[in-house]
Amino acid sequence: MKKIIVANWKMNPESEAQAEELLKELKKVHEREVELVICPPFQYLVLVDKKAGFRLGAQDIFWEDKGAYTGEVSSAMLEDLGVSYVIVGHSERRKWLGETDKMINKKLTKALKAGLHAILCVGEPIETRTEGTSRAKHFIGMQLEEDLKGVKDDRNLIIAYEPVWAIGTGKSDNPEDALDIVQYIKESLASRGLYPKVLYGGSVNSKNAATFLSRKEIDGALVGGASLDMEEFKKIVKIAESI
Numbered sequence: 001m002k003k004i005i006v007a008n009w010k011m012n013p014e015s016e017a018q019a020e021e022l023l024k025e026l027k028k029v030h031e032r033e034v035e036l037v038i039c040p041p042f043q044y045l046v047l048v049d050k051k052a053g054f055r056l057g058a059q060d061i062f063w064e065d066k067g068a069y070t071g072e073v074s075s076a077m078l079e080d081l082g083v084s085y086v087i088v089g090h091s092e093r094r095k096w097l098g099e100t101d102k103m104i105n106k107k108l109t110k111a112l113k114a115g116l117h118a119i120l121c122v123g124e125p126i127e128t129r130t131e132g133t134s135r136a137k138h139f140i141g142m143q144l145e146e147d148l149k150g151v152k153d154d155r156n157l158i159i160a161y162e163p164v165w166a167i168g169t170g171k172s173d174n175p176e177d178a179l180d181i182v183q184y185i186k187e188s189l190a191s192r193g194l195y196p197k198v199l200y201g202g203s204v205n206s207k208n209a210a211t212f213l214s215r216k217e218i219d220g221a222l223v224g225g226a227s228l229d230m231e232e233f234k235k236i237v238k239i240a241e242s243i
């Protein structure tokens with residue numbers, strides 16, 4: 001089974017010229033054995049060569065089709081640009097934009113209805129994790145319940161387990177705990193008849209990627225910081241390809 005590697009550029013890079021440079025480098029990444037998804041900021045989506053060999057993803061979506069929703073972007077607009085994946089419910093949006101599980105559920109439902117692959121991010125804060133992995137599972141279980149309300153079709157559904165404290169900190173989760181939580185996510189969703197792919201995200205780099213990707217239950221990785229360093233990112237893709 002091909003591993004999925006998702007590059008989340010977040011609000012980077014700072015200029016179109018730098019984005020062009022990254023995209024040029026990405027074209028050289030061979031990824032026949034990997035499902036490679038690149039999620040740049042909205043305005044760089046138009047720069048992407050549709051024949052570049054990777055999938056295009058957006059970092060957000062809105063649940064309405066059109067109208068008076070200042071600053072928002074619809075599923076049809078994304079599809080027009082060749083987008084086939086979308087990240088929903090990233091912890092940075094939950095934190096900085098106040099996205100609630102209710103909003104995330106609407107976005108996810110819309111994305112799936114539109115035929116987009118939706119990557120739902122879930123994960124616990126540090127206060128929860130310090131109380132143990134069973135508290136973390138409980139927290140994530142609640143997120144899944146709210147975010148996936150009414151979702152019955154898992155064909156385009158992907159979950160990214162991203163412990164909030166591991167994002168952008170250089171402190172990735174230990175692979176055993178990550179595996180335990182990924183298994184928990186899979187088992188709890190299987191009891192609802194949902195069998196999505198589950199990725200790990202949080203300070204993935206070329207040194208630790210194999211420790212996550214070598215587990216057959218972990219279907220891939222969501223990569224932030226390291227996806228902006230092309231040498232580093234190419235190594236991660238190579239590791240995913242070799243597994």
Ligand code: PGA
Nearest residue numbers: 167168202203223224225
């Ligand atoms: P990071 O980000 O790899 O920089 O920790 C991951 C993410 O937020 O998706």
